[in-house]
Amino acid sequence: MIDSAVTPLQTGASKNTEYGYLIGRVRVWESGLLNPRLLDQLLRADNADQAGRIVSEIPQLGEVLQNVAQNPPSIDQALMNHFWSLTEEISGHRLGAKVAEFFTLLFHFSQLKLLLKRHLAQKPLGSIPEGVLDWNRISRYISGEKEEYVPDLFRQAIDQAKLQYEKWNNIQAIELVIDRLFLSRVLKLSRETESSLLKNWFIVYVAFALLRGAFRIRLQQRSLDFSQLIYLANPMVREDDFKELISAPADKVVEKMADIGLSSVLPDQGVFQDDPYYLATMEKIMDNYLLSMLRPYQLNAFGPEPVFGFLFAKNIDIKNLRIVLHGKYFEMDERDLRDKVRECYYE
Amino acid sequence: MVDGLVFSLLGSALAVGLAGIGSAVGVGIAGETGAGVMTEDPNKFGQVILLQALPGTQGIYGLLAGFWVLIKLGLLGGTPVEVNVAQGMQIMVSCLPIAIVGLLSGIYQGKTSAACLGLIARRPGETGRAIILPAIVETYAVLALLATILLLNSIQV
Amino acid sequence: MRLNVNPNRMELMKLKGRLAMAKRGHKLLKDKLEALIQDFVRIVRENKDLRREIEAEIIKAFQAQNKASLMLSEKDKELITVFPQQKLVVEVGTRHITGVQVPEFEVRIEGDPYTYSLINTPSEIDQAFGSFFQVLPRIIQLAEAEKTIELLAVEIEKTRRRVNALEYILIPSLEETIKYINLKLDELARSSIVGIMRIKGSLK
Numbered sequence: 249m250i251d252s253a254v255t256p257l258q259t260g261a262s263k264n265t266e267y268g269y270l271i272g273r274v275r276v277w278e279s280g281l282l283n284p285r286l287l288d289q290l291l292r293a294d295n296a297d298q299a300g301r302i303v304s305e306i307p308q309l310g311e312v313l314q315n316v317a318q319n320p321p322s323i324d325q326a327l328m329n330h331f332w333s334l335t336e337e338i339s340g341h342r343l344g345a346k347v348a349e350f351f352t353l354l355f356h357f358s359q360l361k362l363l364l365k366r367h368l369a370q371k372p373l374g375s376i377p378e379g380v381l382d383w384n385r386i387s388r389y390i391s392g393e394k395e396e397y398v399p400d401l402f403r404q405a406i407d408q409a410k411l412q413y414e415k416w417n418n419i420q421a422i423e424l425v426i427d428r429l430f431l432s433r434v435l436k437l438s439r440e441t442e443s444s445l446l447k448n449w450f451i452v453y454v455a456f457a458l459l460r461g462a463f464r465i466r467l468q469q470r471s472l473d474f475s476q477l478i479y480l481a482n483p484m485v486r487e488d489d490f491k492e493l494i495s496a497p498a499d500k501v502v503e504k505m506a507d508i509g510l511s512s513v514l515p516d517q518g519v520f521q522d523d524p525y526y527l528a529t530m531e532k533i534m535d536n537y538l539l540s541m542l543r544p545y546q547l548n549a550f551g552p553e554p555v556f557g558f559l560f561a562k563n564i565d566i567k568n569l570r571i572v573l574h575g576k577y578f579e580m581d582e583r584d585l586r587d588k589v590r591e592c593y594y595e
Numbered sequence: 596m597v598d599g600l601v602f603s604l605l606g607s608a609l610a611v612g613l614a615g616i617g618s619a620v621g622v623g624i625a626g627e628t629g630a631g632v633m634t635e636d637p638n639k640f641g642q643v644i645l646l647q648a649l650p651g652t653q654g655i656y657g658l659l660a661g662f663w664v665l666i667k668l669g670l671l672g673g674t675p676v677e678v679n680v681a682q683g684m685q686i687m688v689s690c691l692p693i694a695i696v697g698l699l700s701g702i703y704q705g706k707t708s709a710a711c712l713g714l715i716a717r718r719p720g721e722t723g724r725a726i727i728l729p730a731i732v733e734t735y736a737v738l739a740l741l742a743t744i745l746l747l748n749s750i751q752v
Numbered sequence: 753m754r755l756n757v758n759p760n761r762m763e764l765m766k767l768k769g770r771l772a773m774a775k776r777g778h779k780l781l782k783d784k785l786e787a788l789i790q791d792f793v794r795i796v797r798e799n800k801d802l803r804r805e806i807e808a809e810i811i812k813a814f815q816a817q818n819k820a821s822l823m824l825s826e827k828d829k830e831l832i833t834v835f836p837q838q839k840l841v842v843e844v845g846t847r848h849i850t851g852v853q854v855p856e857f858e859v860r861i862e863g864d865p866y867t868y869s870l871i872n873t874p875s876e877i878d879q880a881f882g883s884f885f886q887v888l889p890r891i892i893q894l895a896e897a898e899k900t901i902e903l904l905a906v907e908i909e910k911t912r913r914r915v916n917a918l919e920y921i922l923i924p925s926l927e928e929t930i931k932y933i934n935l936k937l938d939e940l941a942r943s944s945i946v947g948i949m950r951i952k953g954s955l956k
């Protein structure tokens with residue numbers, strides 16, 4: 249009742265203020281995000297111990313890594329658990345579920361790939377973390393029990409992946425098929441979301457993913473037919489463009505990227521090279537770009553954007569922490585690590 | 596006599612009702628964010644309750660204006676004053692500033708409070724400054740109340 | 753060192769035969785040793801170049817792998833490696849170098865190195881897989897060369913010991929023994945002459 253009385257008086261979407269609760273929680277969690285100063289301190293640390301001490305003083309993160317053995321697998325496990333517990337907290341909220349769906353999908357699809365690959369490699373399917381989904385049923389479906397109850401999305405993914413694997417006799421087909429399904433779900437999220445920022449963000453995400461895919465296909469010298477497995481119609485990268493990005497010579501790629509309007513993600517003033525390190529720099533620029541799209545909305549008091557922005561920023565933070573902590577553990581050069589770390593959400 | 600009283604009471608009801616709605620919505624908005632903050636950090640109860648209560652004042656102002664009308668009409672003890680239609684309409688119009696401004700400023704103050712709760716959650720040291728921001732919205736509710744009271748006083752019954 | 757033999761003509765004949773044979777064997781072994789050393793040096797030099805190339809290649813591969821692994825969670829790593837599609841086919845044979853049997857490996861890698869997602873993995877991983885893909889057959893080539901060197905070295909040592917044994921022990925001792933038998937025989941001859949002369953004198 250109040251809601252409908254208030255609607256005409258509010259600017260923007262009517263449900264915006266309902267994100268208040270989530271944003272209140274997000275604001276507290278945000279004190280555990282990295283900032284450029286902290287990141288710089290971490291990069292300058294002389295060794296893994298010193299880096300560990302710096303992390304232990306960051307709110308929340310310190311607790312997450314408190315009793316964790318100082319080796320990469322345990323640190324990685326702890327960080328991932330931290331991220332998924334935050335995602336689950338947000339998913340638990342009526343509105344948060346939609347906001348966090350992108351990340352849940354990411355998690356579920358990679359879990360699904362792992363199960364499929366383990367099955368095809370004839371390895372034990374192993375223990376699967378408990379969650380919203382009944383992974384045991386999905387494992388049984390993968391092992392060939394066609395009558396098992398499985399959500400439609402996964403049934404589709406598993407069937408298509410198996411089909412294409414048999415057709416191409418190449419395990420990468422599975423990855424491409426499931427990645428395409430994931431991207432199609434992201435586009436669906438883009439159509440469903442009420443926020444115009446997130447709408448664009450999802451579209452840009454899909455476009456970036458397809459570009460990365462196209463350039464990697466060049467690097468791995470795959471056939472055009474095979475690369476079709478990952479392509480899906482989307483608002484930014486048309487099919488012709490995608491094909492041309494794969495088959496055109498390197499100097500033409502730059503023009504093509506300018507046509508699409510994404511030449512800004514190319515490092516080195518847009519001199520394209522088929523070089524893994526060049527592409528790695530491009531990946532970094534893409535991550536930074538995605539984060540910079542979200543940054544202007546970080547201080548909004550309402551709406552889904554700050555919640556989504558926080559989750560994505562956390563995701564990037566986990567990447568940065570992994571780079572720094574693992575890098576220090578393996579005594580890698582500070583400069584190499586600096587080349588890898590992404591920008592921070594808060595400046 | 597009857598017609599005039601109806602208008603006066605309508606004015607009083609509008610002042611109490613609309614300003615009250617404004618406060619309720621505002622407190623609700625701030626409360627939601629406050630609950631979010633307290634879920635993660637229960638120690639902030641003091642600051643949260645302060646900021647949540649700020650948008651609540653519009654309701655009180657509305658109530659004050661409503662009572663002022665009742666007192667003016669002599670409905671609270673004393674002898675009821677006779678008001679004609681013109682006087683009744685005047686009283687009702689006098690009540691509109693606090694009714695309208697109370698409704699809107701309550702909601703906006705709630706939003707500002709919610710935003711400032713976010714600020715406090717991230718930087719606990721900024722509590723003092725964070726409270727000033729929603730308090731500035733308060734100014735206009737106070738001005739509206741002042742206008743209503745001055746208008747009411749200028750009406751001869 | 754003198755051999756413990758009866759100093760008679762029969763033995764002398766035998767020893768002389770042995771000495772001639774030892775000398776012939778010594779020459780043959782010495783030739784073989786030279787040939788072995790020549791091969792050895794050639795293979796070692798080749799091996800050094802190969803090793804240097806492989807080391808450069810491996811460093812490149814590991815650098816790429818290190819950088820890539822910074823970007824990957826443990827689960828991603830499992831996802832990348834759980835289903836290797838490549839098969840390493842090694843055919844083992846032997847060949848002869850100056851009479852030494854050495855191994856010969858023929859290496860082939862079959863299948864596709866790239867088994868992982870295109871959009872969720874860092875591109876350095878392509879470099880890592882590509883480099884390892886190239887370097888693995890060469891590592892096995894290197895192993896082949898190393899084993900060959902080892903076998904040649906053993907053979908060279910064995911041959912050199914034999915040459916030395918012939919040169920410094922067998923041949924000198926044979927020569928000494930022959931000399932001794934000759935002296936002994938001469939002395940026998942002299943003493944029999946003296947005996948005969950004495951008998952002749954007493955007969956007078």
